[in-house]
Amino acid sequence: MRKHILFIAALLFVSTACQDFVDIEPQYQEEISNGLVDIEDYEGATIGILSAMRANAYYGSTYGSLMDMMGEDLYETPESLGNSRNMTDWIYTSANGTISGAWLRMYQVILRANTVINGIDDVEEDVAGRKNRLKAQALALRAYAHFDLLRAFGQSYDRNSTELGVPVKTDIEISLPDRATVQATYDQIFADLNDALGLYDNMDIADADIPTTFFSKLAAQALLARISLYAGLDSDAVNYATQVINSSRTGLVSRANYGLVWTQEKVDGSSVDSEVVFEIAFTFGQDSRIGSPIYFVPNNRVAFRPSTLWLDLFGATPSDDARYGAYVRADSRRGGAIIPSKYESNDGFLSFKALRLSEMYLIRAEAYANQNMNTEASADLNTLRAARIDGYVNENLTGAALMNAIKVERRKELFMEGHRWFDVRRYGDGINRGPDFAAPAVTQSIPAGNFRFVWPIPQDEIDANPSIADQQNPNY
Template sequence: MKIYKYIYVVLLSFLVLSCDKNLDIVPQDVLDAEIAITSIEDVEKVLLGAYATLRRDGLYQESMFFLPDLLADNLRIGQTNGGSFRTEANWQYSSGDDIDVWDEAYTLIFRSNSVIENANRFEDSQIKNRIKGQAYALRALAHFDLLRYYGEEYGRNSERRGVPVVTSFSATPPARETISEVYDQIFDDLFEALVLLGDIDKEIQEDGPHLMDLRAVNALLARVSLYAEQWQDAADYASEVISSGTLSNPTEYASMWSDDADGEVIFSVRFATADEGRLGNSLLDNGRVSSFTLTVDAAELYDQVNDVRYNSFVLLNPGSNPGDDVYLPNKYPGRGGQSGLNNAKILRLSEMYLIRAEANANIVGQDAAAVADLNELRRSRITGYVDEDLTGEALDEAIQLERRKELMVEGHRWFDLRRINGSVERGADCRGLTVNCVLLSGDHRFVFPIPQDEILANPNMRQSDGY
C-alpha cells in the first residue's frame, strides 16, 4: 500500500458504516461513491473510521503495542511461537520485511485529512470544532508514531531524515522531511487541536476514554515534548494533565487492566468484540501459553509481595525442573470470559508523572520535584513504600527503571532506549529462539527500514542508512 495512492480517495465522498456503539465500525478503504457527505454529522462518521484504524496490527494491536517490548528486553520469543516477529526480535529485519506501521499510520493520516477537508465544507460551529480537533490529534499521533520507528533520530532540531509529512492530497509522491519539520507539523496539529477542542458542543468522552479530548491532547504533547527534550514544556503539559486526575489505588489499578474500570486511563483504543481483535492473545493465550514471554530480568524487577503491578502484569507458569519457570505477561487478561479481549491503553496518568519526573530531572535545580513525582507513583503501587531521596545519575536511573516497570508491554521500552542512547542487553534471557543478545546504542537497526515496496513505487523516497 503506497502512501500516495490515497490521493484518489478524495475524489470520493464517503462515509464509514457504524453500529450501535461509537467505535464498533466496519472500516472500508474506498467506499461507494454514491454515498455522499451531506452534513457535518456525516463527517463525524468518517472520523470514527479513522479511530477504527488504530485497531489494526500495524498500530495498536501489535506493532505499536507489544513489539517495542519484544525488540528490547521485556519480552522474548516463547516456545509456542510459530514464527511471529522472530525476525524483529532478533534484529534481522531488512527493507523487505514490513511491520505494517508505515501503511497503517498513513491510512490513519489520510483518513484524518479527509475528516479535516470535508469538515471545512461546512460553516464553523462547535460540533465542527469537536470533529476537526480530534482529527488533528489523530494526525499528530500517526506522524509521531512513524517518527518513532522510522526517524533517524529524535532531536528536535535535527536535519536528518524523518518521514513524509502529509497534510493534503497531492499527485506528487512525497519525500522524507527532516526530523525538525516532522516535529513542526506534529506540534502545529496538536496546538490546533487544543484550540478547537477548547470550544465544542458537548463532552467528548461519553462512553469511556476512547476518543481524543483536551486531556488526551495535553498528554500527547507531554510525550512528544519529552522525546524532543523540551523539558519545561514536557513538565508543563504533564502538570496540566496531572491536575485533572488522580493515580489509581491498588484495587482500581488491578481492575483497569481487565477493563472493569477506566481508572487512570486518559486515552485507549477500544476493542469492543473479539472480531475486532484480541490484543492480549499473543501474550497470554488460554492462561498458560504464550507466543511471547516476559524475560526473567523484567519479571524480577518487581517486589512480588508488595507491588500491585506484579500480580497485575506477571503470571508464573512453573516448570518441571529448576530453571524452567516461565513468566507470562498477564497485563491483558481479557474480559467477559474472553481471553485477550481488552482495550489498548495508550495514554495514562502514571506516564504523566514519569514524564514530569524525567523532565524536571533534566532542569537545573528541579531534582526535588522530580523525586517527589517518582515517590508519589511508587507509593500508589507498592505497599509500605518508603520515600527515597535521589539526585543526579541515581535519580535518572531510577526514573528509567520505573518507566520500565510501570509501562511494561505498553509499547515504550524500545523507544525509551533509543531516546536515551541506551543499548539492549539481554543477558541470561538471550536463549532459545532469541539468538541475538546485544544491540549497541547508535546501531542502524534502532531505525526501522522504509518498506521496500514504498522505495520501489516512490521515486522521491530514500532509504535509511544501513539497509
C-alpha cells in the same frame, strides 16, 4: 455506500512496488472529496480514524506488544511460532512485512484524518461547535500518527534536527512527497496539536464529556507531554504533564484497585478508572486480542515470558508491588512458571491504554531531572511508587541514581505497552539480554546507536516514490 469508499485501504502515497501504480488516474478522488455530506457523515468518519489505529500493524500489535518483545524484558519461548523473530532478533530489512504494514496503517490514519480536516468546514449546517470537536480530534490524531512514524523511521528525535524525518501529508491528493526533516516533521505535529487545542476550547460539549475512547483535549495535552519529552523540550513536557496530572478527571488509583485497570471488562467502551486518558477500544469478533503475540489466551500458547531481568526489578518481595500481580502470574500448568497476564482478562479483548496518568508522572519526573530539579523529580517518582508499592518509603535521589530510578520505573509501569524499544533508543542505551534468551532467539545484544534502532523505509514505498529513492535510512 458511496461515502464508504473513503475507508478503503488505498493510501494515497503508500503504494505497491509496481511503478505503474503511481500513474493510475485517481478514479476515486471525486468520491474522497464529495462523499461526506453532512455532519453525521463526519461524525462517522472521525470514528473511522480511530478504528484504523486498532490494526495489528499499528496498536493491535506492532506499536503495543512488539516494542517490548524487541527489548530485554520479554524472552521467546519454545511455544512461539517464530512469526516475529526477524523483528525480535533485529534482522529485518526494507522488505520486512511488519515494518511496511506499520508504515501503511499509520498513513491510513493520516489519510482518514485529512479527509475530515479538509472537508468539514464545507458542511453547511450551523454546527460550529460540533465541527470544532471533530476537526480537533482529526488534527490531534494526524499529529499522533506522524509522531509514531517519526519515532520508528526518523533519524533523530531532536526538535531542531535537519536529519530526515518522514513524509508529511496534510491533503487528500495523490502525491509523492519526499521525507521532511525531523524539524519540519515536528513543526507539522506541533502545529496540528496547537490548532486542535484552540478548537477544543469551542466545542458543542464539555471536554470532560468526551469518552476516553475518543481523543479529548486532555488526551492532546498528554500527547504533547510525550512528544515534548522526546523532542528535548523539558519545560513544555513539565507544563503539559502537569495539566493532565492536575485535572479533576485524573487520579492514581489505589494499590488495591490497580488490577482493575487490566481485568475489568469495558462497559460500552468506556474507561474503568481515572488513570486512563486515552484508550483504543477493541471489539470482540472484529479485532485481534492485543496481547496475543505474547500470550494467545484461547489455546494457552505463551510465546513470550517476562525475563529474569524484568522480574528482578521488583526485588525480593515482588508481591508488594501492585504491578507485579496485575501484569504476570504463576501458571500451574507450567509448573509455576511466571507468564504474562496483563491482557488475559476477557479472553484478551480489552482496550489498549494508549495514554495513562502514570506516564505523565514519569514524563514530568524525567523532564524535571533533565533540568536538575531533583526534588521535584523525586517527588513525582515517590508519588507513583507510593500508589503502587505497599509500605513504600520515599527517597530523595539525584544525578545518575535518579535517572536510573526513572528508567526502572518506566520499565515496570509501562510493561507491554509499547514504550521500551523507543525508550532504549531515546536514552542512547543498548540492549543486553539476560540468561533466559537462548534458542529459538539467537541475537543477544544490540549496541547503543546501532542503525537498527531506526527502521528502514519500506522498499515498496522506495520503489513507488521517486522522491525518496535516495532517502533510505543508513545501512539498509
